[in-house]
Amino acid sequence: MVSKNQIKTITGLQQKKYRKQHKLFFAEGIKVVQELLNSNFELHHLYATEALFNGLDNNKVTLITDDELKKISALTTPQSCLAVFEMPAEKPLVKTGLTVALDEVRDPGNLGTIIRLCDWFGIKQLVCSQQCADVYNPKVVQATMGSLTRVNVLYTDLAEYLAVADTPVFGTFMDGDNVYTQTLPQDGIIVLGNEANGISTEIERLSAHRIAIPRFGDLQQTESLNVATAAAIILSEFRRNFNGK
């Protein structure tokens, strides 16, 4: 049974303002909830239509009906459980290794896909400008498919961060140098820009290296690549020489 108050609180968590106020966010579906339960994220409360996970504190679990799940879910097709978690404290910035930095990537689906890509390519740190989508937006949480538990996502003033960076900064541009012919380091910061406008002028000035994915069509009309697919190609280029596991 879910009370009216609980419904109000949970649906409120679809908004950043209430997530910040309550320091809570939620995830849906067995796969994503299981990954969060297995990690360091602290469960606040689980709402499920059946007994699903072992070893949870009974006080933190409520069995609900499908109709009740519909009332609290952010999905068009709710998926048997919704878990509210406590928002963890941001972990400190790490200055070595490969980092991805996002300059105003606003689409939650793109942010979620980029987090999943970072996880795949063993990149543990994603630095976002304050104008990026919020990592605890339910759409981002769902799109990460659990990768959220393995990538540290931080929000900061991107210009300030890049200005004092210890590792080389690689900005991605339509007219940058061919990424396929560059020598790419194991330590560095890869900057990806906004969906419509790319990297802003201020951040461009802080990008020592300007890289681009060459276009192969006969015609010059081809649209730019979507930021998430561009991220896939660029991260693959940075990692391919180290061959993976």
Place this chain on the structure above:
Amino acid sequence: MVSKNQIKTITGLQQKKYRKQHKLFFAEGIKVVQELLNSNFELHHLYATEALFNGLDNNKVTLITDDELKKISALTTPQSCLAVFEMPAEKPLVKTGLTVALDEVRDPGNLGTIIRLCDWFGIKQLVCSQQCADVYNPKVVQATMGSLTRVNVLYTDLAEYLAVADTPVFGTFMDGDNVYTQTLPQDGIIVLGNEANGISTEIERLSAHRIAIPRFGDLQQTESLNVATAAAIILSEFRRNFNGK
């Protein structure tokens, strides 16, 4: 002014059944409509909230209000125009060059993104199994951002097509050979599988080469990559040695 009948016909085109019956589909927004107008696609009728394109047959243009556009649009935020086009005849299969083949890729956004990627990488032919999303689904048309005009998308029995293919077939699998260390040809067929199940057993048997994108995380829990981001990386690998323009 849009008649009730026109509204019924246009909204009907959101369904494949009616698109096939009328041999029509629609696109929305200046960018996509302009690309289709510039190509070989035949305009059936344009509905726009202002005079937008030059040189069109007046009988094929209707000025409408924002409220009328809302009634015919498939977008949550309609974008000043909606154009109905005639569905062109399928072009014949080409047996050389690089082809992408999709085995039951059902998500319209994924199909649209893959068409855009083919366009970027100069791949002119995309062969889809009959179970794939329909290329004239409005969500696919929007996601292609006009690339639809430069990539020939065909639907066929994928097993029959691959069984008689003249060029080598590269299936993408979670446990295939490291794509970074393969010698990839300029002529071949790259097969990508269904979002949840990957490539089917029947199609797997027809894939002489099994390739995979290596995973770089410390942990083995990382989810598979989304099919559109996997496509980005694989197409980039096939093209990177030819350096682009």
